[in-house]
Amino acid sequence: MSDLPNWGSFNSFLKVDPLPPGPLKPGQPLAVAFQPPGAKSATKMQPQxxxxxxxxxxLRWRGKLFNTDLLFVGEHFFQLKELGPKKTLLLHGEDFKGCLVPLLGGMLKDTEKGFIDFNQGLKRAAEQT
Incomplete structure (x- = not known):
């Protein structure tokens, strides 16, 4: 999961551009593109x-539209919980806030489908190693 630039090898929903060398740090910007199932093109964001x-x-990041918290903010999270030998639970989601959230119901449903596709792809990739 920590190999962000290679996420595109197991999913088509969420991709992260190459990162500078070294570990991720709070406040560091990312270049993220997400394309929910059925969307014609990817949406690009630069969350922190x-x-x-x-x-x-x-891993947690936070992105917003138009550099303001008023319209739309998403806090994306991934957590891995070890359940036993060779068994791990992935907690993955996003908390949305802002004035536009009630108007984006359809897009958010498609985003949820993308999360599911991502999770299944990550599971397949993890089981192959």
């Missing part, structure tokens, strides 16, 4: 890393 903890297996 909130947390990256390889030891606790967590």
């Amino acid at each position: 890393v909130l947390a990256f903890e390889p030891s606790s297996k967590e």
Whole structure:
């Protein structure tokens, strides 16, 4: 999961551009593109890393539209919970806030489908290693 630039190898929904060398740090910007199933093109955002903890297996970032918290803010999260030998639970989602959220119901449903596709692709990739 920490190999962000290679996410495109197992999913078509969420991609992250190559990163500078070294570990991710809070406040670091990312270049993220997401394309929900059925969307004609990808939406590009530059969220900021909130947390990256390889030891606790967590990644969080926060993105917003038009550089304001009023319209639309999404806080994306990934957490891996070890359940036993060779068994891990992925918690993955996004919390949305802002004035536009009630108007984006259809897009958010498609985004949820993209999350599911991402999760299934990550599971397949993890099981192959």
